[in-house]
Amino acid sequence: MKAFVSVLSLLLVLMTAQSARAQVTPVPATTPGYTEGPISSITLQPDGSVVMTVIGVTVTVPVGTPVRSPSRSLTLRQLALRTRLPGRSQPGFIGGTALVNGVVDVAAGTFTATDMVVEPAENVLIGVVTQASPLCILNSEIVPGTDARIPFSMVNQFGFAITAPTIPLGTNAAAEGYYASGKFQTFLLELTGDFPLVNPNSxxxxxxxxxxxxxxxxxxxxxxxxxxxxxxxxxxxxxxxxxxxxxxxxxxxxxxxxxxxxxxxxxxxxxxxxxxxxxxxxxxxxxxxxxxxxxxxxxxxxxxxxxxxxxxxx
Structure with missing residues (x-):
């Protein structure tokens, strides 16, 4: 009788296992992925795509993938350009940070970008203007960006582009950019006050x-x-x-x-x-x-x- 019960128990276990296997959801071919961290390589491919390494992950960036710097959209050629950004010693965006949404091929274990943001660093300075020439916020020198990959803009507290021939000391100010070569390399400068608008229309x-x-x-x-x-x-x-x-x-x-x-x-x-x-x-x-x-x-x-x-x- 014990042997019979044991056989029945074994059959029950086998039937349960088979039923469980039949109900297992198939593994999808792809799944969403994300990576954020330092960039160690960026290589433009002959077909115009890019292969880059972010925190040790190989990321394929197909032609047409939306890529942005902090202040504009980039072509893949601009992404891979090795010309140094102002104040930096490393080529292009190497050593900077990438934030990549993408798709993982489950079987191959590969990661393909669907959109991406790249930046040399993310630094913010908020305070008041302490010197007009050169411009300083809290005594840190502000250098407007001159590189087309991260163009500079200046806005008022409402987010509209302004000109500022002179900036009074004590003006509330905020800057976004990256600190390099002892200066704050800035792509966005916000000033509080009644400054002339670039576009005076509504x-x-x-x-x-x-x-x-x-x-x-x-x-x-x-x-x-x-x-x-x-x-x-x-x-x-x-x-x-x-x-x-x-x-x-x-x-x-x-x-x-x-x-x-x-x-x-x-x-x-x-x-x-x-x-x-x-x-x-x-x-x-x-x-x-x-x-x-x-x-x-x-x-x-x-x-x-x-x-x-x-x-x-x-």
Whole structure:
């Protein structure tokens, strides 16, 4: 009897194992991957693609892969260029940092980039101007970038490009860039104050846009949140409308709320939040993948900006 029970137990174990194997989900051919860290090599290939090494990982970068420095989009040739960036001793972006989204081939164990950001380093300086010439923030010398791979820009506290022939001591300032050769090599300088605009016309920007999928769309609308700044060239409170963009079709979502700045009333902040209308429509029932803001100032001048929002699943 014991032998019979043992055989039954063994058969049960085998049947259970076979059933479990039958229910195992097949291993996918690819899976998402991510790597972030120092770059030790970048090599341009004859076909125009790039192979690079990031924290010991070989990363293949196909032609057409979106690549950005902190302040612009890069071609793969610019990514691989070995000309030294200002103040640095290493070639190009070697020794800098890469943040790479990609796809892993599970069987081969290879990693292919789908988009990437590269930078020499990530340094930030916030304080006040302590010297005008050479420009210093908290006594650290600021050198505007001159390399086309990381172009320099200067903006006011609202994010609009400015010129600054003179910068008063004590001006609140913030700089982004990298510290090299004893100087702060800067690609973005933000100054607080009433500085001349590069573009004096009405302008609007988007500093944040988020969408949250909250379906089913017949019962709950999707959440859309946006924020930005505006400039109305002749002052007054502008009308600001938000549209979702689906291909060539734009659908009005609603009006944003503008709040003028107390000190510089031609400038201001705008905010927008809405739950999209309930619908059974297949396109409008999904969270927006592109948003456009359109401003009409009291003098009739117009400005617009568009963005692909950050999408958060339900």
């Amino acid at each position: 302008q609007i920007n988007i500093i944040r846009a988020q969408c949250r999928e909250r379906g089913p769309s017949t019962q709950r609308g999707d959440e859309v949140t946006m924020r930005g700044f505006y400039h109305a060239r002749n002052g007054g409170l502008p009308e600001i409308q938000i549209f979702r963009v689906d291909g060539l079709v734009e659908t009005l979502l609603g009006n944003a709320t503008p709040i003028p700045d107390a000190t510089l009333p031609k400038f201001g902040v705008w905010n927008f939040r809405i739950d999209t209308p309930l619908t059974a429509a297949p396109v409008l029932g999904t969270a927006p993948v592109k948003l456009r803001v359109v401003m009409v100032a009291p003098d009739g001048s117009r400005a617009s900006a568009a963005i692909e929002p950050d999408l958060t699943p339900n």
